[in-house]
Amino acid sequence: MELQSRCRKDSFPASAECFHSIHSCAREPTRLWFLCRKLGQYCREIPKNLDEIINTISDRHHLDPDLINSVIHAxxxxxxxxxxxxxxxGLMQLMPGTASQLGVRNAFDPHDNVEGGTSYLRQLLEQYNFDLIKALAAYNAGPHRVQRYRGVPPYYETRAYVARIVREFNRKKLAEQKASSAAKNAQSKTKGHPRATVKQASVPETSQQVTR
Structure with a gap:
């Protein structure tokens, strides 16, 4: 992936809309964050070697790089x-305390951040017997809340977060399966340590909302 400014053709009207909204809600930090992130999706610089970083680290932790990409996207x-x-x-939105526990020195360094975030997600997957739904919920809301509710907490933010990642990951896997189905019988078994199997999961309901 080349270092580039990802500006789509419709970026200018979108940017103008975002800047107007940002100006009108400058005193609302949370709303301002989401508006800035929306603007960032239209024009931003992405590390040229990010794909390589994700693939290398995912392989080291025996996870699917499509899963890590989906988490970073969300x-x-x-x-x-x-x-x-x-x-x-950073890319995988590590809290300073979590980053420190994971040995991440610079959360804004793509390699360090993805290494820490992927390592943490792997730990959560192992903790929940590779239940992707619970692991993602714990990544977003914290393991203590997953334990408290014995599953995905009834927070709209967490349920929407899990649903978004599951949909994107399942979509990528479905496309991959279709593309490789013709050659599936001819493929030899993968050598080396197998990646951890993460089940394709149902999307959690987002209708119920509880304030944290």
Whole structure:
């Protein structure tokens, strides 16, 4: 992936709309964050070696790179400088305390951030017996809340977050299966340590909303 400014043809009207909205709600930090992130999706710089970073780290932790891509897309829209209103940083939106525990020195460094985030997600998958839904919910809301509710917490934000990643990941896997179905019988078994199997999962309901 070449280093580039990803500006679509419709970026200018979208940018104008975002800047107008940002100006009108400058005193609302949370809303301002989401508007800035929307603007960032139209024009941003993405590290030229991000695909390589994700593939290498995913392979080291025996996870599917499509899953990590889906998480990064939902977390930061591939913006390595992203900072949330709660202080989460970088591509995989690591909180400073979590980043420190994972040995991440610079959360804004793409390699360090993806390494830390992928390692943490792997830990959560192992903790929940590779239940993707619970692992993603814990990544977003915290393991203590998943334990408290014995599953996905009834927060709209968390349920929408999990649903978005599951849909994108399942869509990628379905496309991959269709593309490789013709040659499936001819493929030899993969050598080396197998990647952890993550089940394609049902999307959680987002209708119920509870304030944290």
């Amino acid at each position: 977390e930061s829209a591939f913006n390595p400088r992203a900072v949330s209103p709660k202080g989460a940083q």
